[in-house]
Amino acid sequence: MKDLKSNRRSFLGKAAKIAGLLSVANLPVLRAEVQHKGVADDPEHKFLTKPYLQNPLHGEITVRFMTNKPTYSWVKYGLDESLKSSAETVKLGLVEANNRIHAITLRNLEPGKKYYYKVLSKDFFEYKPYDVVFGNTIESEMYSFTAPDMKKEEFSMLVLNDIHERPDAIEQHIGLHGNAPLDMVFFNGDIFNFQTDENQIIEKMIDPCTASFATHKPFLFVRGNHETRGKFARRLPDYFDNIDHAPYFTFSRGSTFFICLDSGEDKADNHKQYFGLAAFDAYREKQAEWLEQQLESEAYKKAKYRIVLIHIPLYHFHRDPPGVAHCRKVFGPLLNKYKIDLMISGHTHRYGFHEAEKGRHNYPIMIGGGPNLGTRTQIHVVVDKEKLAVVMKKDDGEVLHRYEVKG
Numbered sequence: 001m002k003d004l005k006s007n008r009r010s011f012l013g014k015a016a017k018i019a020g021l022l023s024v025a026n027l028p029v030l031r032a033e034v035q036h037k038g039v040a041d042d043p044e045h046k047f048l049t050k051p052y053l054q055n056p057l058h059g060e061i062t063v064r065f066m067t068n069k070p071t072y073s074w075v076k077y078g079l080d081e082s083l084k085s086s087a088e089t090v091k092l093g094l095v096e097a098n099n100r101i102h103a104i105t106l107r108n109l110e111p112g113k114k115y116y117y118k119v120l121s122k123d124f125f126e127y128k129p130y131d132v133v134f135g136n137t138i139e140s141e142m143y144s145f146t147a148p149d150m151k152k153e154e155f156s157m158l159v160l161n162d163i164h165e166r167p168d169a170i171e172q173h174i175g176l177h178g179n180a181p182l183d184m185v186f187f188n189g190d191i192f193n194f195q196t197d198e199n200q201i202i203e204k205m206i207d208p209c210t211a212s213f214a215t216h217k218p219f220l221f222v223r224g225n226h227e228t229r230g231k232f233a234r235r236l237p238d239y240f241d242n243i244d245h246a247p248y249f250t251f252s253r254g255s256t257f258f259i260c261l262d263s264g265e266d267k268a269d270n271h272k273q274y275f276g277l278a279a280f281d282a283y284r285e286k287q288a289e290w291l292e293q294q295l296e297s298e299a300y301k302k303a304k305y306r307i308v309l310i311h312i313p314l315y316h317f318h319r320d321p322p323g324v325a326h327c328r329k330v331f332g333p334l335l336n337k338y339k340i341d342l343m344i345s346g347h348t349h350r351y352g353f354h355e356a357e358k359g360r361h362n363y364p365i366m367i368g369g370g371p372n373l374g375t376r377t378q379i380h381v382v383v384d385k386e387k388l389a390v391v392m393k394k395d396d397g398e399v400l401h402r403y404e405v406k407g
């Protein structure tokens with residue numbers, strides 16, 4: 001009986017190996033449809049999202065996407081549709097595999113050139129320590145993007161805030177922007193109400209982004225106070241790549257230096273709604289130390305224009321909860337000490353433009369609107385050789401404010 005069992009195991013093992021060899025060498029590559037539901041239960045290997053572009057650096061971009069099964073995934077790309085290059089992620093000597101949330105960085109791209117790409121995934125029939133049997137390979141359709149050129153003088157960015165889970169608003173904003181130049185989109189917080197699960201991230205943000213722009217233009221995303229709430233809040237960074245993969249960061253585009261801050265929660269850390277699970281004061285204090293280093297950096301000094309992006313405005317919020325006061329305490333004096341051209345915020349759900357007030361805030365503050373139709377705004381930042389121009393528009397296209405600085 002023992003022998004029969006062991007013979008059967010040996011036969012099944014060999015059969016699986018043969019199937020594995022066949023799968024790697026011969027199984028056809030399947031064009032996969034994007035499908036969200038049934039992550040765990042669906043036996044068919046599928047993409048859960050279209051690819052979305054992140055972390056634009058000079059000649060570099062990160063392609064993200066999700067699959068319903070753990071896979072080995074890669075990107076094929078090139079200057080024409082023959083896609084002669086390929087990229088995968090390697091960490092600590094291991095090629096990334098057996099994962100569902102994919103982030104693959106394409107490097108050494110020619111800045112300003114158009115690239116074509118596809119994403120591919122291969123699942124596993126078996127993944128044992130000494131016996132890996134691959135399953136089916138699926139591939140996306142063909143997409144394209146322009147390789148980021150961080151040194152180019154001209155730059156165009158759309159800033160969106162406080163969408164609060166209205167996916168149609170994302171597509172509406174991109175439609176309103178139309179064919180105007182666009183290098184990237186910046187989400188300035190409160191795109192969600194709170195974090196529940198992965199499906200929410202896909203349906204409320206990734207899908208409307210890929211449907212309207214994110215397969216071919218990158219976006220950055222700094223959280224607002226609402227993204228710090230809910231049981232899935234701690235998993236949010238698994239799905240996005242900002243510059244240097246950081247929650248707060250700076251970057252230069254042409255002659256402009258952008259400072260992107262994470263203002264955290266707006267109430268006190270010991271507020272009863274946080275149940276002892278918030279520690280934002282210490283987080284902001286550490287961030288302020290980092291901010292001072294950024295304001296002393298060569299990149300800051302040689303920039304013609306400096307813009308701060310932060311979800312909670314330090315001033316002009318009709319209430320003043322302790323989290324907001326703490327933002328003002330740790331960031332305010334630093335931003336007043338160094339020259340800042342403009343702060344762009346959201347959070348209040350009341351759009352407005354507030355001129356500089358010497359000694360209070362030495363720079364103007366532009367605050368984007370709220371989530372509902374009629375109060376939504378988009379803020380278009382354009383830099384060229386002569387000037388920085390920032391235009392805030394309402395969702396019906398009405399220009400609410402224009403701000404310009406000549407270089």
Ligand SMILES: [Fe+2]
Pocket residue numbers: 190224225226311346347348
């Ligand atoms: Fe907010």
